Amino acid sequence: SAVISQKPSRDICQRGTSLTIQCQVDSQVTMMFWYRQQPGQSLTLIATANQGSEATYESGFVIDKFPISRPNLTFSTLTVSNMSPEDSSIYLCSVVGGDSSYEQYFGPGTRLTVT
Amino acid sequence: SQQGEEDPQALSIQEGENATMNCSYKTSINNLQWYRQNSGRGLVHLILIRSNEREKHSGRLRVTLDTSKKSSSLLITASRAADTASYFCATDVRANQAGTALIFGKGTTLSVSS
Numbered sequence: 001s002a003v004i005s006q007k008p009s010r011d012i013c014q015r016g017t018s019l020t021i022q023c024q025v026d027s028q029v030t031m032m033f034w035y036r037q038q039p040g041q042s043l044t045l046i047a048t049a050n051q052g053s054e055a056t057y058e059s060g061f062v063i064d065k066f067p068i069s070r071p072n073l074t075f076s077t078l079t080v081s082n083m084s085p086e087d088s089s090i091y092l093c094s095v096v097g098g099d100s101s102y103e104q105y106f107g108p109g110t111r112l113t114v115t
Numbered sequence: 116s117q118q119g120e121e122d123p124q125a126l127s128i129q130e131g132e133n134a135t136m137n138c139s140y141k142t143s144i145n146n147l148q149w150y151r152q153n154s155g156r157g158l159v160h161l162i163l164i165r166s167n168e169r170e171k172h173s174g175r176l177r178v179t180l181d182t183s184k185k186s187s188s189l190l191i192t193a194s195r196a197a198d199t200a201s202y203f204c205a206t207d208v209r210a211n212q213a214g215t216a217l218i219f220g221k222g223t224t225l226s227v228s229s
Binding site: 001031033037041042043044045048090092094096102103104105106107108109111 | 145146148150155156157158159160163203205207208215216217218219220221222
């Protein structure tokens with residue numbers, strides 16, 4: 001399995017500002033994924049981040065709003081830009097385990113509240 | 116859109132009872148994974164079952180998979196108060212591409228009272 005940490009664990013931000021969330025993995029991984037979980041809802045994939053290439057965004061998510069960096073094989077950041085209260089969610093990063101099992105592991109999440 | 120649909124949406128039981136949650140999905144899959152989430156925290160991976168497997172056990176957990184019906188079930192036996200959580204099933208976003216991102220069901224909220 002992979003051990004994943006996220007920073008910050010939570011934050012309260014004012015509308016119109018931006019927040020950058022960091023995701024650190026204890027091993028090198030090819031793909032990292034970012035998900036959003038709105039209050040009381042399930043998880044929705046935002047984008048897939050590959051090292052050395054542009055992130056691939058899912059329908060409904062755009063790079064200007066959720067820019068992603070992937071500078072190396074153990075680290076990624078997700079920025080939530082120009083925030084509005086609708087962005088209040090838990091943001092989670094995940095990776096697929098290093099073995100061939102395809103088990104996917106998640107970070108502890110960043111709980112964002114926008115006021 | 117959601118790939119998986121869990122039912123029931125909410126389940127309340129007493130300690131010691133068994134809890135069964137079901138998940139249905141729409142497209143062909145490589146694997147199906149079950150996760151637990153306590154109180155809006157991170158997801159804990161419970162079990163992965165491959166498309167060519169029909170049943171898998173892990174401690175008090177038993178997962179079944181019926182690809183003909185596109186459904187899976189998670190059984191928790193002898194439940195404990197600590198099992199109180201939301202449970203999600205998830206399948207690969209891209210059919211026939213294992214190891215990619217996941218699409219999640221809506222989840223079942225399990226409440227176990229002592």
